[in-house]
Amino acid sequence: MPDAATIKARIEAAIPGAQAEVEDWTGGGDHFRATVVADAFAGLSRIQQHRLVYEIFGAEIGGPIHALSLKTHQPVRNHS
Amino acid sequence: MTDQHDNPIRQAVADAIASNDVILFMKGTPEAPACGFSARTVGALQALDTRFAAVDILPDPRIRQELTALSQWPTIPQLFVGGELVGGCDIVTEMFESGELAELLGADAQAHASEPAVTDGAALQIENRLS
Secondary structure (H helix, E strand, C coil), rough: CHHHHHHHHHHHHHHCCCCEEECCCCCCCEEEEEEEHHHHCCCCCCCHHHHHHHHHHHHHEECCCCCCEEECCCCHHHHC | CCCCCHHHHHHHHHHHHHHHHHHEEECCCCCCCHHHHHHHHHHHHHCCCEEEEEEEECCCHHHHHHHHHHCCCCCCCEEEEECCCEHHHHHHHHHHHHCCCHHHHHHHHCCCCCCCCCCCHHHHHEECCCC
């Protein structure tokens, strides 16, 4: 059973420089909500940003991880 | 994996995406969504008075398999506009809130204003939704 801390660690390990906040949305260990901030998202569309994160988990999404709701963006200093 | 020639469901999914300007693959129907994420995505489209085709993926698990194989996107719902995957509930909601969704759909509606969203997607039981 995945937990929020494991998901956070896996995202941060897979995307260099990423900072992730993950919460277990329902407390049931299968619906998670994550906000991921990373320089690696620069120049990518939202679809591409979310794909980067989904790719870390592959077939686990829709399996043991029933849902991983995402918000992705670059560090705020890069907006203006 | 079977290839497209002997895979009628994958072909039907691809055809549905190609022939509908705005198409939502969802759990349940727009009137009776079977999942909160699908419901929220339908809500965003309806709030913008969007005309869209909807496919319920639940009746046959192969629809989801083939859709995900084509789109390389793991979750449902999936919204396509002009043949391109826009995203699922998170992206659609974010784009709705920022106004980008209205812009995308508005531009698309203008470009295709004269084309009715018709489809022969009987294999997928596509429903056209008129707002």
